Amino acid sequence: xxxxxxxxxxxxxxxxxxxxxxxxxxxxxxxxxxxxxxxxxxxxxxxxxxxxxxxxxxxxxxxxxxxxxxxxxxxxxxxxxxxxxxxxxxxxxxxxxxxxxxxxxxxxxxxxxxxxxxxxxxxxxxxxxxxxxxxxxxxxxxxxxxxxxx
Amino acid sequence: xxxxxxxxxxxxxxxxxxxxxxxxxxxxxxxxxxxxxxxxxxxxxxxxxxxxxxxxxxxxxxxxxxxxxxxxxxxxxxxxxxxxxxxxxxxxxxxxxxxxxxxxxxxxxxxxxxxxxxxxxxxxxxxxxxxxxxxxxxxxxxxxxxxxxxxxxxxxxxxxxxxxxxxxxxxxxxxxxxxxxxxxxxxxxxxxxxxxxxxxxxxxxxxxxxxxxxxxxxxxxxxxxxxxxxxxxxxxxxxxxxxxxxxxxxxxxxxxxxxxxxxxxxxxxxxxx
Numbered sequence: 001x002x003x004x005x006x007x008x009x010x011x012x013x014x015x016x017x018x019x020x021x022x023x024x025x026x027x028x029x030x031x032x033x034x035x036x037x038x039x040x041x042x043x044x045x046x047x048x049x050x051x052x053x054x055x056x057x058x059x060x061x062x063x064x065x066x067x068x069x070x071x072x073x074x075x076x077x078x079x080x081x082x083x084x085x086x087x088x089x090x091x092x093x094x095x096x097x098x099x100x101x102x103x104x105x106x107x108x109x110x111x112x113x114x115x116x117x118x119x120x121x122x123x124x125x126x127x128x129x130x131x132x133x134x135x136x137x138x139x140x141x142x143x144x145x146x147x148x149x150x
Numbered sequence: 151x152x153x154x155x156x157x158x159x160x161x162x163x164x165x166x167x168x169x170x171x172x173x174x175x176x177x178x179x180x181x182x183x184x185x186x187x188x189x190x191x192x193x194x195x196x197x198x199x200x201x202x203x204x205x206x207x208x209x210x211x212x213x214x215x216x217x218x219x220x221x222x223x224x225x226x227x228x229x230x231x232x233x234x235x236x237x238x239x240x241x242x243x244x245x246x247x248x249x250x251x252x253x254x255x256x257x258x259x260x261x262x263x264x265x266x267x268x269x270x271x272x273x274x275x276x277x278x279x280x281x282x283x284x285x286x287x288x289x290x291x292x293x294x295x296x297x298x299x300x301x302x303x304x305x306x307x308x309x310x311x312x313x314x315x316x317x318x319x320x321x322x323x324x325x326x327x328x329x330x331x332x333x334x335x336x337x338x339x340x341x342x343x344x345x346x347x348x349x350x351x352x353x354x355x356x357x358x359x360x361x362x363x364x365x366x367x368x369x370x371x372x373x374x375x376x377x378x379x380x381x382x383x384x385x386x387x388x389x390x391x392x393x394x395x396x397x398x399x400x401x402x403x404x405x406x407x408x409x410x411x412x413x414x415x416x417x418x419x420x421x422x423x
Contacts, residue, residue: 082201082218109218110248134222136200137215138184 023047075120077142079135083109085116087131092142096124104142107135122146152176152227152251156220157191158210159231164191167229179223181216183209197223210234213241220250227251239264267309267347283349293330294323296348303351306330308337308344314384315340319351356395357381360404375404 026038026049037050079085087105092098098118107114126143129135154177157164164180168191171178180195185204192198199219202209209215211234220228228245230236230252239260245252254260263269267286274280284296286309297304297320306329308316316337318329330346338344357378364370377393378386396404 082199082215082222084222109214110221112214136219137202137209138200 071147073122073146074125075122075144075146076140077104077116077118077144079107079116079137079139079141081107081109081114082137083107083114083135085129085131085133085135085141087129092124092127094124094127098122098124098144105129116141118144120144120146154179154196154223154225155227155229155253156181156216156223156225157195157229157231158216158235159229159233160186160189160191160210163231165194167231168194179219179225181210181219199223206234213244217244217248217250221248225250227253229253237264265309266307266311267345270347281349281352284347286345286347287330290327290330293326293348297323297326300348300350303353305349305351306333306346307349308333308341308346310341310343310345311337312341316346317384355379356393357386358393358396358404359389372404375401 026040026047029038037048039048040046085105085107088103092104098104098121100118100121102118103115104118104124105116107116122144123146124142125145127141128143129139129141135141151174155167155171156179157167158181159167160180160182168178168180178195178197180191180198181201182189182192182198183202183204183206184200186192186209187200199222201215201219202212213235216228216235219225228250230238230241235241236254237260239257242252242254242257242260246257255263261268262272270280270283271285282300284292284300287293287296293306303319303321304326306316306318306320306326311317316333318333320326320329333346334344337346359376359378361373361376362370363373374391375393375396377390377395379395380386380388380390392401
């Protein structure tokens with residue numbers, strides 16, 4: 001390999017590294033804002049990223065713990081109907097441990113009340129719903145973390 | 151005048167209703183299924199609400215979710231477009247109960263015209279010409295007797311029918327005997343209503359519809375005919391206006407007389423039908 005070729009190779013590697021770094025940053029922004037599309041343009045070149053909105057079960061990054069690997073699964077509790085969301089008198093707190101069947105609130109649709117309960121045990125990681133908020137079908141209400149050792 | 155209208159439909163009809171509302175300064179709410187979130191009507195409406203999973207039965211026909219969407223968005227009227235809930239009398243009654251205007255025919259007119267036997271009876275009372283036929287058939291004996299009076303070939307038709315379901319073409323008493331229970335069973339399965347009646351079969355007829363516009367003050371106008379004869383499996387493929395088969399005297403008779411205006415008024419139509 002000639003010295004000129006080596007320079008080109010090193011430049012290419014640098015460019016690729018820089019691109020991967022930028023790509024990671026963009027992906028980070030996309031996920032942190034739960035956005036489905038991101039478009040960026042500068043000096044005549046640009047990038048467009050898009051992803052499908054995640055409404056089903058997700059997975060948090062895997063943490064390593066010696067031989068046992070703890071896998072954190074995220075469960076999204078969504079509204080099964082269109083209506084107005086209400087908390088129960090005992091409002092759940094972030095970090096609370098939840099049992100299957102435990103009620104977190106209810107959605108009032110016309111004259112019917114639909115209870116929002118937990119399907120699997122876990123820790124309440126995020127509350128997305130607000131008291132009295134109008135919600136649509138499939139709208140994200142709560143996120144629950146379920147840690148399991150594999 | 152309405153303040154905000156929810157459009158319980160999708161596709162071109164939803165887009166057309168939104169466009170008309172914008173011209174009239176009325177706010178719009180689009181509803182959509184999870185599969186349709188990227189459709190044009192969702193983007194064009196002032197607000198949008200996801201009302202269910204992809205199947206139409208769980209979204210565009212999901213009455214509780216659609217009513218709830220109207221309530222949470224503060225819509226004072228629902229436009230059903232065509233298809234889906236547009237001819238659903240029960241839905242119109244629910245809207246009425248919740249004090250939300252159903253943009254369409256009044257409930258009593260929907261009931262009257264949704265039942266083809268009652269619609270025939272009404273037309274006869276108002277001296278509107280109808281194809282020779284019968285009321286609801288009680289049994290085979292009555293069917294055979296009436297078919298003989300009308301003259302074969304005849305059609306067995308479902309009272310609650312539409313789209314060719316529960317419909318059978320018969321040319322003889324033997325065929326009538328064979329097909330009557332089949333038509334009844336098909337009508338029962340499709341419409342949960344097994345009642346059938348007979349009508350004289352017209353060979354190669356034209357299917358012409360006349361558009362009628364009415365308002366709540368009783369003003370009614372006929373805005374010309376549509377040629378709907380081009381069909382496949384009892385479903386229209388294309389509509390053409392005006393029809394080349396309708397001569398000016400026939401057109402005048404169908405759309406212009408004072409008598410017929412009175413007949414339309416008697417149905418208390420509201421909106422475009």
